[in-house]
Amino acid sequence: xxxxxxxxxxxxxxxxxxxxxxxxxxxxxxxxxxxxxxxxxxxxxxxxxxxxxxxxxxxxxxxxxxxxxxxxxxxxxxxxxxxxxxxxxxxxxxxxxxxxxxxxxxxxxxxxxxxxxxxxxxxxxxxxxxxxxxxxxxxxxxxxxxxxxxxxxxxxxxxxxxxxxxxxxxxxxxxxxxxxxxxxxxxxxxxxxxxxxxxxxxxxxxxxxxxxxxxxxxxxxxxxxxxxxxxxxxxxxxxxxxxxxxxxxxxxxxxxxxxxxxxxxxxxxxxxxxxxxxxxxxxxxxxxxxxxxxxxxxxxxxxxxxxxxxxxxxxxxxxxxxxxxxxxxxxxxxx
Amino acid sequence: xxxxxxxxxxxxxxxxxxxxxxxxxxxxxxxxxxxxxxxxxxxxxxxxxxxxxxxxxxxxxxxxxxxxxxxxxxxxxxxxxxxxxxxxxxxxxxxxxxxxxxxxxxxxxxxxxxxxxxxxxxxxxxxxxxxxxxxxxxxxxxxxxxxxxxxxxxxxxxxxxxxxxxxxxxxxxxxxxxxxxxxxxxxxxxxxxxxxxxxxxxxxxxxxxxxxxxxxxxxxxxxxxxxxxxxxxxxxxxxxxxxxxxxxxxxxxxxxxxxxxxxxxxxxxxxxx
Numbered sequence: 001x002x003x004x005x006x007x008x009x010x011x012x013x014x015x016x017x018x019x020x021x022x023x024x025x026x027x028x029x030x031x032x033x034x035x036x037x038x039x040x041x042x043x044x045x046x047x048x049x050x051x052x053x054x055x056x057x058x059x060x061x062x063x064x065x066x067x068x069x070x071x072x073x074x075x076x077x078x079x080x081x082x083x084x085x086x087x088x089x090x091x092x093x094x095x096x097x098x099x100x101x102x103x104x105x106x107x108x109x110x111x112x113x114x115x116x117x118x119x120x121x122x123x124x125x126x127x128x129x130x131x132x133x134x135x136x137x138x139x140x141x142x143x144x145x146x147x148x149x150x151x152x153x154x155x156x157x158x159x160x161x162x163x164x165x166x167x168x169x170x171x172x173x174x175x176x177x178x179x180x181x182x183x184x185x186x187x188x189x190x191x192x193x194x195x196x197x198x199x200x201x202x203x204x205x206x207x208x209x210x211x212x213x214x215x216x217x218x219x220x221x222x223x224x225x226x227x228x229x230x231x232x233x234x235x236x237x238x239x240x241x242x243x244x245x246x247x248x249x250x251x252x253x254x255x256x257x258x259x260x261x262x263x264x265x266x267x268x269x270x271x272x273x274x275x276x277x278x279x280x281x282x283x284x285x286x287x288x289x290x291x292x293x294x295x296x297x298x299x300x301x302x303x304x305x306x307x308x309x310x311x312x313x314x315x316x317x318x319x320x321x322x323x324x325x326x327x328x329x330x331x332x333x334x335x
Numbered sequence: 336x337x338x339x340x341x342x343x344x345x346x347x348x349x350x351x352x353x354x355x356x357x358x359x360x361x362x363x364x365x366x367x368x369x370x371x372x373x374x375x376x377x378x379x380x381x382x383x384x385x386x387x388x389x390x391x392x393x394x395x396x397x398x399x400x401x402x403x404x405x406x407x408x409x410x411x412x413x414x415x416x417x418x419x420x421x422x423x424x425x426x427x428x429x430x431x432x433x434x435x436x437x438x439x440x441x442x443x444x445x446x447x448x449x450x451x452x453x454x455x456x457x458x459x460x461x462x463x464x465x466x467x468x469x470x471x472x473x474x475x476x477x478x479x480x481x482x483x484x485x486x487x488x489x490x491x492x493x494x495x496x497x498x499x500x501x502x503x504x505x506x507x508x509x510x511x512x513x514x515x516x517x518x519x520x521x522x523x524x525x526x527x528x529x530x531x532x533x534x535x536x537x538x539x540x541x542x543x544x545x546x547x548x549x550x551x552x553x554x555x556x557x558x559x560x561x562x563x564x565x566x567x568x569x570x571x572x573x574x575x576x577x578x579x580x581x582x583x584x585x586x587x588x589x590x591x592x593x594x595x596x597x598x599x600x601x602x603x604x605x606x607x608x
Contacts, residue, residue, distance in 0.1 A: 038430065038432065039432045039433060041430070041511050042426045042430035042432040042435070043426070043432065043434075044426075045422045045423060045425055045426035045430075045511075045515075046422070046423050046426050046438060048418075048419045048422060048423075049419045049420060049422065049423035049442070049482055049486065050423075050438075052419060052475070052478060052479045052482065053441075053442065053445065053479055053482050055479070056457065056460070056475055056476045056479035056480075057445055057448070057453060057479050057480065059460065060453050060456035060457045060459070060460050061448070061452075061453055061456060063456045063459065063460070064453070064455060064456035067456070067459075074459070121348075121351065124344055124347070124348065125348075129341065129344070130345075131345075131348075134352075135348050135351075135352060137594060138352050138355050138356065139351065139352070139355060140594075140598065141355065141587065141590060142355065144536055144540075144586050144587065144589070144590040144597065145540070145583055145586055145587075146539065146540035146541075146542060146557070146558040146561075146582075146586065147540065147542055147558070148540075148542045148558035148559070148561050148562050149557075149558065149561050149579060149582055149583055149586075151562070152561050152562060152565045152575065152579055153358055153359075153362055153579055154358070155565070156362075156565075156572060156575065156576065157358050157361070159572075162373075162374050162377075162572075164357070164358065164361050164377060167377040167378065171378070198354070198355070198358075202355075203601065206598050206601065206602060207601075207602055207605055210598075210602035248605050249605075252605060255447065255449055256449075258449070258452075259449035259450075259451035259452060260451075261451045261542075261543055262542040262543060262558075265542075265543075265546075266542070266562050280451040280452075280454070280543075283454070283455060284454070284543075287454075287455040287458075288455075288458075288547065293455070293459070296455050297455060297456065300452055300453070300454075300455050300456065303451075303452045304448065304452050304453075307447050307448055307449070307452060308447065308448075311447040
């Protein structure tokens with residue numbers, strides 16, 4: 001596919017003697033040598049990245065997989081073999097089951113509210129509009145703020161009684177709606193979701209905008225000439241062509257929900273009474289506060305497994321269609 | 336043009352824009368108030384513009400130390416991840432070799448695994464290596480987790496550079512590395528800028544890893560400082576707001592100068608991944 005490998009010229013030191021093997025073999029050997037040299041050069045460039053990646057991403061994960069089968073406080077080497085106890089305990093632990101449930105809830109809310117919201121704004125900002133650049137910049141801005149800063153900011157905005165949110169509700173005569181926010185077990189997840197939307201919808205909007213801009217204007221124009229209304233144009237032209245972007249955005253949203261830690265840790269540390277805890281927070285609690293490192297490793301392994309299964313399934317069943325679509329529809333050769 | 340037709344749209348956009356801006360503006364203004372004024376007068380402009388909250392923080396050494404640490408960690412991470420990724424991406428883009436696609440898939444798999452998943456074993460490894468309370472303990476893992484995205488973006492860019500250039504360089508006696516160093520890298524400056532901005536922002540905002548690695552406040556980065564400051568001065572809202580605002584300034588400043596690279600890099604990384 002790519003124009004490859006610098007043309008390494010064949011070696012010039014073909015010996016002077018006459019009784020060498022026939023030129024064919026010599027040539028073949030030279031080619032093999034050149035191939036090997038080429039391979040070594042190519043792989044040589046990969047070595048630093050491989051060392052870093054294997055050493056700091058792969059090996060730690062493999063070690064966690066090992067440690068998950070031990071009762072281990074985290075010092076010395078794990079020796080108290082526990083079989084699958086950590087895993088059976090994990091799937092009976094109401095907090096961890098709650099983590100899974102809350103993860104699902106966040107994914108559901110994101111898919112139902114946050115991403116459609118981002119899509120609507122992307123479509124709105126994809127037309128000629130006064131102040132478009134300003135809106136775009138503004139909506140995306142929270143994405144560049146650290147989760148820690150966002151978390152502290154909103155723990156003060158939603159401070160019960162004295163925060164901005166309660167004051168605003170009070171000012172418009174809706175005192176009744178104000179409340180404990182992050183301190184209320186029934187509202188903590190909803191409030192957290194509001195903060196996540198504030199921080200992340202701009203990112204998804206930017207993805208959609210990039211996707212929208214890659215849709216040729218001729219297609220919507222053709223639909224317009226064919227008499228399609230705005231909704232039909234969106235539903236039958238824009239949306240199908242945006243599908244690859246949408247799938248990526250859904251993927252990132254799910255992975256984000258699985259690994260959610262910073263915001264929760266800064267705002268609630270999982271409270272009140274575990275009502276906003278996530279898998280990563282539970283792992284952190286056991287691994288770094290209670291020194292049940294074997295158990296915490298099991299949580300890491302399960303998170304890893306969820307990511308893996310989700311990513312593979314997604315690739316197999318959802319992303320695959322993009323490739324097929326690209327080869328059958330876009331090229332129009334129908335094969 | 337019928338400007339009125341777009342009025343409802345503008346109303347919606349202004350409303351959303353306000354929701355984005357108001358918390359930030361509220362923080363800036365609150366920083367100029369006293370904590371007692373804050374509960375009396377939450378929305379209005381400050382009765383007296385107190386600069387004490389801001390100047391106290393800027394006058395003390397803590398804030399600058401955090402800023403320096405964040406900068407050091409971000410720059411070192413960026414240099415490392417970009418250098419290492421550029422080498423690998425060069426090999427992926429310009430060589431045909433056995434195992435290339437397998438290796439590339441191996442790296443892209445890294446995209447699926449967020450650092451939070453590997454945090455605990457990573458911590459154990461860093462402790463074993465004696466890298467706790469050492470900036471390398473954050474720099475190296477950040478660079479490692481940044482590899483997949485950086486390699487994908489750079490590979491895409493390196494592929495676009497015409498093969499004739501490489502042939503010409505080879506005929507002029509350039510080695511593979513010589514071509515990479517003297518021809519490819521200078522041409523790839525925009526792409527290098529993009530991935531560098533992504534790496535700086537990711538490092539600058541990272542919270543979990545520094546939280547695990549730096550127990551000694553000597554090495555803390557800004558996000559740790561912010562979280563800790565809130566705990567320490569939880570009763571003094573106005574001071575915390577001032578601190579928050581000051582901590583936001585560098586990231587927002589970077590965003591305002593490098594918006595194009597940041598957005599371009601994120602969308603390219605997401606769609607090509």
